[in-house]
Amino acid sequence: MSRQTETLLMNALIIVVALLTVFPLVWMLSVSFMTPGDAAVFPPPLWPKNATFENYVELFARGGMGRYVFNSFLISTCATLLALTFNVTAGYAFAKMRFFGRDAVFGILLGALIIPAQVGMMPLFLMLKSMGVINTYAGALVPWIASVFGIFLVRQFALSIPDEMIEAARVDGASEFRIFRSIVMPVLQPVLVTVALFTFLTSWNDFMWPLIVLTGEQNYTLPVALAALSREHVQDNEMMMAGAVVTTIPVLLLFLVLQRFYIQGMLSGSVKG
Amino acid sequence: MKRSATGWLFAGPAVLAIAVFFFIPAAAALFLSLTDFDIYALADIRNLRFVGLRNYIELLQLPLFWLALGNTLYFVFVGVPLSLAASLGAAMLINSKLVRFKPLYRTIFFAPFVMTLVAAAVVWRYLLHTRYGMVNYGLQGIGLQPIDWLGDPAWAMPSIILFAIWKTFGYNMIIFLAGLQSIPEDLYEAARIDGASRWQQFRHVTLPGLTPVLLLTGVLTMAQYFQLFAEPYVMTQGGPAQRTVTVLYFMYEQGFKWWNLGSASAVAFVLFVFMFIFTVLQFAVARPPRGRA
Numbered sequence: 089m090s091r092q093t094e095t096l097l098m099n100a101l102i103i104v105v106a107l108l109t110v111f112p113l114v115w116m117l118s119v120s121f122m123t124p125g126d127a128a129v130f131p132p133p134l135w136p137k138n139a140t141f142e143n144y145v146e147l148f149a150r151g152g153m154g155r156y157v158f159n160s161f162l163i164s165t166c167a168t169l170l171a172l173t174f175n176v177t178a179g180y181a182f183a184k185m186r187f188f189g190r191d192a193v194f195g196i197l198l199g200a201l202i203i204p205a206q207v208g209m210m211p212l213f214l215m216l217k218s219m220g221v222i223n224t225y226a227g228a229l230v231p232w233i234a235s236v237f238g239i240f241l242v243r244q245f246a247l248s249i250p251d252e253m254i255e256a257a258r259v260d261g262a263s264e265f266r267i268f269r270s271i272v273m274p275v276l277q278p279v280l281v282t283v284a285l286f287t288f289l290t291s292w293n294d295f296m297w298p299l300i301v302l303t304g305e306q307n308y309t310l311p312v313a314l315a316a317l318s319r320e321h322v323q324d325n326e327m328m329m330a331g332a333v334v335t336t337i338p339v340l341l342l343f344l345v346l347q348r349f350y351i352q353g354m355l356s357g358s359v360k361g
Numbered sequence: 362m363k364r365s366a367t368g369w370l371f372a373g374p375a376v377l378a379i380a381v382f383f384f385i386p387a388a389a390a391l392f393l394s395l396t397d398f399d400i401y402a403l404a405d406i407r408n409l410r411f412v413g414l415r416n417y418i419e420l421l422q423l424p425l426f427w428l429a430l431g432n433t434l435y436f437v438f439v440g441v442p443l444s445l446a447a448s449l450g451a452a453m454l455i456n457s458k459l460v461r462f463k464p465l466y467r468t469i470f471f472a473p474f475v476m477t478l479v480a481a482a483v484v485w486r487y488l489l490h491t492r493y494g495m496v497n498y499g500l501q502g503i504g505l506q507p508i509d510w511l512g513d514p515a516w517a518m519p520s521i522i523l524f525a526i527w528k529t530f531g532y533n534m535i536i537f538l539a540g541l542q543s544i545p546e547d548l549y550e551a552a553r554i555d556g557a558s559r560w561q562q563f564r565h566v567t568l569p570g571l572t573p574v575l576l577l578t579g580v581l582t583m584a585q586y587f588q589l590f591a592e593p594y595v596m597t598q599g600g601p602a603q604r605t606v607t608v609l610y611f612m613y614e615q616g617f618k619w620w621n622l623g624s625a626s627a628v629a630f631v632l633f634v635f636m637f638i639f640t641v642l643q644f645a646v647a648r649p650p651r652g653r654a
Contacts, residue, residue: 095459102454106469109527113472115495116484127487132495178375187368193376200383204588204636206609207629208386210622211393215386230382234375264367293477295591296609300617311479315595318483325487332480343475347468350475354532355539 120144120330127325143330151327153334155306156313160292161338163225163309167232167291168284174234175283179242180272184254185264194243197236205231206296213300227301228309232291238283244356245279246272282353285346292339310335390626398623416627426628428603429611430635432518436607437586437639440522444586445578447526448533449571455534456541467538471531478528482595485524486511489596514602521592521605529585533578540574541567576647580640587636608632 115134119127120143122136147153181187182194212230213222221227249272257267273280298309308316314331321327343350394416401408420426451470455463473481488495489510497507510520548566557565568575590609593599599606599614608628616625 091459098454098457098459099461102460102466105451105454106466109473110469111495112481112484112488112527113476115488116480119487128493130493131498132493174375174378177371181368181371185364185368185371187365187372190368190372193372197376197379200379202584202637202640203383203387204584204629204633205383206588206612207390207626207633208383209390210398210616210626210629211386211389212382213617214393214622215389233378233382236379239375264371268371289475293479295479295594296613299594300613311477311591314477314483315479315591318486318595319598325490325493328483328487332477332483336477336480339475339477340472343472344468347471351471351535354535 116329116332119326120333122326124324124326127329128323143327144334146327147330147334151317151331152305152313153331156308156310157334159225159307160310160335163228163298164288164292166225166229168287170229170233171235171238171287172280172284175238176242176273176276176280177268178234179239180246180268180276182239183243183246184249184251184272197239200236209297209300216301222301223303223307225307228298228307230301231294231297232287235287238287241283241286241353241356242276242279245276249275278349279353281346281349285342285350286353289339289343289350390629393623394626394630396623398621398626400620403620403622412623416624417631420624420627420631425603425606426611429606429608430631432605433587433589433607433609433632435518436522436525436589437583439519440525440586441579441583443522444526444530444582445533445575447530448578449537451530451534452537452541453567456538467535470534473528474531476528478591479595481528482524482592485527486596489520489524511597512601514604517597517601517605521589521596524592524596525586525589529582533582536574536578537571540571544570572647576643579647580643583639583643584636587632587639608635 118135121139121141122133123138123140123142126133126137182190216222216227216230221230253271254267257271262270292309293311294309295311295315298312299315302308302312305313305316314328314335317331318328395411395413396402397410397412397415399408454460455466455470460466487493489497491497491507491509491512494510496510500507508516510516544567548570549562552562552566588609589607590613593605593607593610594613597605599610609632612625612628612632615621615628
């Protein structure tokens with residue numbers, strides 16, 4: 089096989105794979121603009137005959153979508169802020185500070201990664217019930233306060249800060265908080281973006297915990313609401329596609345803009361770790 | 362001493378949060394699994410009784426639990442190898458020197474992974490629709506019979522596997538891509554000089570170079586695939602004929618539909634034990650026996 093035919097074949101192959109991969113996304117978008125009922129024909133239409141926003145209007149006006157968008161944004165934003173506060177201080181401490189039991193505690197935290205989150209869900213539900221936070225935003229936020237993975241990411245990054253830099257500041261009489269704020273935080277900036285992005289995306293996409301803890305419709309996040317809607321409206325394909333678009337577009341866009349940080353974090357978390 | 366206190370001041374809040382909301386519930390689940398916690402105990406804790414291993418024994422006698430376990434193992438043992446193969450194939454395509462626009466393809470292949478799982482499942486339920494679905498349209502286009510993807514007990518789990526591969530292959534692809542790029546070009550050069558075919562190069566240079574990465578992705582993907590829940594919840598509701606009821610789906614229904622939280626905790630522990638055993642097995646298989654290099 090000549091190099092030219094090979095180049096042609098390889099490029100053709102990757103284009104086909106890429107088209108197949110992206111097709112469900114494009115079709116979701118396309119069907120979401122079709123008039124209700126138009127997508128339930130054979131052969132399935134590729135593009136809307138008369139593009140309309142009807143499905144979106146219906147979702148927001150009568151489906152309560154605005155409420156779910158608000159819930160999702162609020163919960164994911166708070167989750168991100170919590171994760172930043174808790175994981176970044178802890179990750180830095182595990183990398184650069186000496187304290188009693190540091191290595192043992194870090195080892196135990198890493199060991200926890202083998203336990204699937206669902207194991208503790210039943211007792212956690214009962215615990216939150218006794219605290220009265222079932223069906224509240226606080227209940228939905230509990231798993232996101234701190235995460236082993238987040239601490240680990242920050243620690244890996246903070247290890248690269250030269251000790252001399254911190255030591256010099258100590259000699260100059262700077263307090264630990266001052267050092268953290270003025271020296272460490274600026275250096276950690278890229279990993280802050282990574283932690284924020286991971287937390288926002290995973291908490292946005294999360295399904296099982298919000299399904300369990302958010303028992304009232306008014307508190308549903310987008311995935312929980314979409315799952316409930318799709319069980320009710322099995323036949324309304326166009327409206328369901330619009331719901332899928334509303335649910336997934338914010339995170340897709342966020343990823344497209346910040347993918348460099350996402351992929352860097354992913355690789356430092358799994359390959360080097 | 363003072364420095365130790367500052368260290369704990371920084372690390373303490375996160376450690377405390379993880380202890381209270383993860384370690385304590387996980388440990389409490391073990392206790393809960395030994396009780397008959399049900400809807401009556403939920404109403405009044407005085408109805409709670411310690412029952413020893415009864416939940417576990419009852420589970421093992423329940424056909425639906427075995428079916429759920431079988432369905433989950435089917436998903437894991439068919440899905441994980443196929444998904445790793447898809448990831449590796451995609452990584453090798455992108456890594457090829459002949460291919461252009463690599464960053465664009467990388468983004469496209471990764472996009473399904475970032476998509477909200479529930480939204481993607483809703484889209485795929487429509488793609489796989491027996492009458493109006495694009496997949497069956499494609500099948501008929503190449504002269505095949507349409508398939509009742511999510512309605513036929515034999516096809517429901519394969520459909521979910523297909524969906525899961527599409528959804529997740531981009532993640533491992535990125536990791537494989539990094540692994541491929543770390544294999545020195547000289548090795549391929551040397552293999553070519555020795556007259557190695559494409560397949561031989563793949564078999565004797567690429568695969569050995571990727572072994573640590575393959576082990577890592579294998580372990581992580583398997584752990585993830587064991588936790589199958591949202592896909593059947595949205596696409597099939599466990600049907601048809603309960604062929605897509607997974608262990609977690611079963612746990613969810615036991616715990617949060619019927620409020621048998623004791624029994625649900627036992628299910629969670631059985632799942633954990635299975636995941637643990639298969640993780641250890643993977644490490645044991647991947648590590649070459651002593652004596653041989």
